Amino acid sequence: MIHYDGxxxxxxxxxxxxxxxxxxxxxxxxxxxGYCVAFIVYTGAAGNGDVxxxxxxxxxxxxxxxxxxxxxxxxADNYFTSVHLAEDLLQADTYMCGTTRSTRKxxxxxxxxxxxxxxxxxxxxxxxxxxxxxKWHDKRDICMIATNNAGDDEDVQVRRNRQQVVLxxxxxxxxxxxxxxxxDRLDQYWSYYNVGRSGRRWWKYLFxxxxxxxxxxxxxxxxxxxxxxxxxxxxxALKAFKLKLxxxxxxxxxxGRAIRAxxxxxxxxxxxxxxxxxxxxxxxxxFEGRKRVCQMCAHHKRKTSAGRFVETSFGCLKCKAYLCKVxxxxxxxxxx
Numbered sequence: 564m565i566h567y568d569g570x571x572x573x574x575x576x577x578x579x580x581x582x583x584x585x586x587x588x589x590x591x592x593x594x595x596x597g598y599c600v601a602f603i604v605y606t607g608a609a610g611n612g613d614v615x616x617x618x619x620x621x622x623x624x625x626x627x628x629x630x631x632x633x634x635x636x637x638x639a640d641n642y643f644t645s646v647h648l649a650e651d652l653l654q655a656d657t658y659m660c661g662t663t664r665s666t667r668k669x670x671x672x673x674x675x676x677x678x679x680x681x682x683x684x685x686x687x688x689x690x691x692x693x694x695x696x697x698k699w700h701d702k703r704d705i706c707m708i709a710t711n712n713a714g715d716d717e718d719v720q721v722r723r724n725r726q727q728v729v730l731x732x733x734x735x736x737x738x739x740x741x742x743x744x745x746x747d748r749l750d751q752y753w754s755y756y757n758v759g760r761s762g763r764r765w766w767k768y769l770f771x772x773x774x775x776x777x778x779x780x781x782x783x784x785x786x787x788x789x790x791x792x793x794x795x796x797x798x799x800a801l802k803a804f805k806l807k808l809x810x811x812x813x814x815x816x817x818x819g820r821a822i823r824a825x826x827x828x829x830x831x832x833x834x835x836x837x838x839x840x841x842x843x844x845x846x847x848x849x850f851e852g853r854k855r856v857c858q859m860c861a862h863h864k865r866k867t868s869a870g871r872f873v874e875t876s877f878g879c880l881k882c883k884a885y886l887c888k889v890x891x892x893x894x895x896x897x898x899x
Contacts, residue, residue, distance in 0.1 A: 564577065564580060564582040564585045564586070564587055564588070565582075565585045565586040565588065565768050565769060565771075565772035566582045566584070566585045566768070567584065567585045567586050567765055567768045568584055569763060569764075569765060571586070571765045572607070573586075573605070573606040573607040574586065574765075575587040575605065585768075586604065586605075586765065586768065586769055586772070587604075587605040588602050588603065588604060588605070588772065589602060589603040589605060589622045589626060590602045590746050590749060590776075591626040591627070591630075592745030592746045592748070592749050593745050594638055594742040594743065594744065594745040595742075595745070596745070596748070596783045596786075596787065597744075597745050597746075597747075597748025597749040597751070597752060597779070597783065598745075598749075598780055598783045598784070599749055599776050599779070599780055600630070601626050601629070602626075602776065603622065603625060603626060604769065616647075617645070619639075619642050619643035619644070619645070619648070620643070620645060620647065620648045620651075622643065623637065623639060623643050623648060623652075624648075624651070627652070627655075627657060630657070631652075631655040631656070631657050632655055632656045632657070633656070633657070634656050634657070634658070635657050635658070636657075636658045636659070636660065636711050636742070637652065637657060637658065637659045637660075637661075638659075638660050638661055638738075638739060638742045638743045638745075639659065639661040639743075640661055640662055640743070641661065641662040641663050641664045641706075643661070644659065644661040644662065644663040644708050645663065645667050645668075645669060645708075646667065646669035646670065646689070646694055646696070646708065647669055649694045649708055649709075649710050650689075650692050650694055652710070653692060653693060653694065653710045658709075658710045658711035659708070659709065659710050659711070660707070660708070660709040660710070660711055660712060660735055660738055660739055660742070661707070661708060661709075661739060661743070662705065662706060662707055662708075662739065663696070663706045663707065663708040664706065665698070665704070665706050670696065670706070671687045671696060673687070674687045674696060674698050674706075675698075677698060679698055679699065679700040679704060680700060681700050681701070681702075682700070682701070682730050682731050683699075683700060683731065684697055684698060684699035684700070684714070684716060684731070684733050685697070685698045685699075686698075686714045686733075692710075693710055694708065694709075694710055695708070695709050695710070695712065695713060695714045695735070696708050697709070697714045697733050697735060699732070699733050699736060701730070701732075705736070707733065707735045707736060707739065709735040709738075711738075712733075712734055712735040712738060713734075714733050714734065714735055715733070715734050716731045716732065716733055716734070717731070717732060717733075717734055717737070718730070718731055718732075719731075719732045719737070749776070749779060752779045752782070752801060753775055753776075753779065755801050755802065756801065756802050756805055757775060758771060758774060758775055758778065758805070759771035759772075759774075759775070778805060778808065779801075781804075781808070782801055782804045782805075785804065836848050836880075837849060837877065837888065841893060841894070842879075842893070842894070842897045844881065845879050845880075845881050845882065845897055846879070846880050846881070847877060847878075847879065847886075847888065847893060848877065848878065848879075848880045849876050849877050850876055850877070850878060850885070852876075853876075854874035854875055854876045854885075855874060855875065855876075855878075855885040856872045856873065856874055856875075856885065857872075857873045857874065857875045857885055857886055857887045857892055858884050858885060858886060858892075858896065859886060859887070859892035859895055859896050860872065860873040860887065860892060861873075873887065875887050875888060877893075879893065879896070879897070882896070882897075884896060
């Protein structure tokens, strides 16, 4: 979710998310590193789409368009998963595993109504396909759907009431806990040192969101390309990578603007004379036009409290130099 509070017809509101208002992105990420492989900008319900298919099905199939028929494994939560999606992915040589909802249309009714004691599971497999649906009770009922797992049980030690207890757990739950989290890893990286500028245009927020994804992908690729990391860069975090990236962008930077040349000394015109007796034959005058940087203050790197160079309208008419009226600049300039 890209935070945006302005006016936008397809802006989304998710009250249970940390970012409640903004532009919604559907992302396909690597489960181990969080590398964003593809994303879709959600602009609202499509008017000419197939109404028989839910949004989760459409999102997964669109994100996986270029990656079907390659025996990939897709892990998704219960918003996206369904028996129909699992079967269609399996026909495209793509496997799926994830939590699901017992209220789905294709979910077996007998399994939805079945009572499962704690630590036990009930499984259902469709005869004409390899789709396995599992209902397991831990602290509550958890429904799983998988095409890459037979749903075998294994004993896992868990801590309950300050004691170690052996709990029978389906292997699909173990795989889901290990592999699910690629999008969460991307969101975690995104929350660190976010790059962007505020404005009124929604497309600027979208641009900076896509830019952040590109920077995170570059950081992940850098870490993978430099494994194992050198000893002096084992603590090389995302902040250091972004700073190094900024410095590389700024190297030999040229804004393309023409540098304004300083005023020609022969065009300096004195508005009036302040004093003639400070330095002989070097009158202190006030020049016409806007203020300029004092030459002595710039030479000695003296600045104002705001960190800017000292500017003045006064100077020496004979030397054609801007010098501070108050202070030692006028005398020091002629002494040197």
